[in-house]
Amino acid sequence: MARQRRGLIAEVIYNFVESLKPRSMKKRLIGKDYLGNQYYETMPLGSSARVNRPSRFYVPKDGDTSKFDEGVPPEWEAWLRLRRKSPPTEEEIQKNLAMAKQKKENALKIEQKFKKHDVEPKQEKIESFPKYDEYEIHPGEKMK
Numbered sequence: 057m058a059r060q061r062r063g064l065i066a067e068v069i070y071n072f073v074e075s076l077k078p079r080s081m082k083k084r085l086i087g088k089d090y091l092g093n094q095y096y097e098t099m100p101l102g103s104s105a106r107v108n109r110p111s112r113f114y115v116p117k118d119g120d121t122s123k124f125d126e127g128v129p130p131e132w133e134a135w136l137r138l139r140r141k142s143p144p145t146e147e148e149i150q151k152n153l154a155m156a157k158q159k160k161e162n163a164l165k166i167e168q169k170f171k172k173h174d175v176e177p178k179q180e181k182i183e184s185f186p187k188y189d190e191y192e193i194h195p196g197e198k199m200k
Contacts, residue, residue: 081111086135086143091127092117095135095143112136 083096095114114128114136115121128136131144131152187193 086112089129089132090149091129093128093132095132109138112138 081098081100083098086095086097088094093114093116096112098111100109100111112135114132116127129149131149134140135143
């Protein structure tokens with residue numbers, strides 16, 4: 057038998073009482089990264105505006121949650137922020153790490169190549185104010 061409520065005030069009170077009840081959301085382990093972080097996903101319960109949108113979070117390796125954004129690989133960060141639907145695969149992460157390593161090596165080679173041709177820039181003494189011939193530096197003194 058369906059529950060009958062009387063009026064708007066009863067509906068508001070019922071919704072308020074229901075909002076105070078603890079909700080048990082089951083977290084599901086999605087994966088681990090090479091840093092030791094564990095990534096979880098929970099699906100929302102009940103009727104909410106974001107029924108189809110999961111809640112995603114991670115637990116750092118050492119359990120210290122104060123450094124919340126430190127050391128998260130970009131692939132997992134995209135998954136956490138719902139920019140991608142599926143979690144990253146191990147092959148994808150290894151491929152991106154290899155590409156980043158290669159870019160660093162190439163940048164070092166380019167830097168060494170152009171370091172040979174670098175000429176030290178001529179440093180002139182920087183004065184605090186410009187000097188003009190028509191103005192005196194100290195009032196009453198003659199210009200030299």
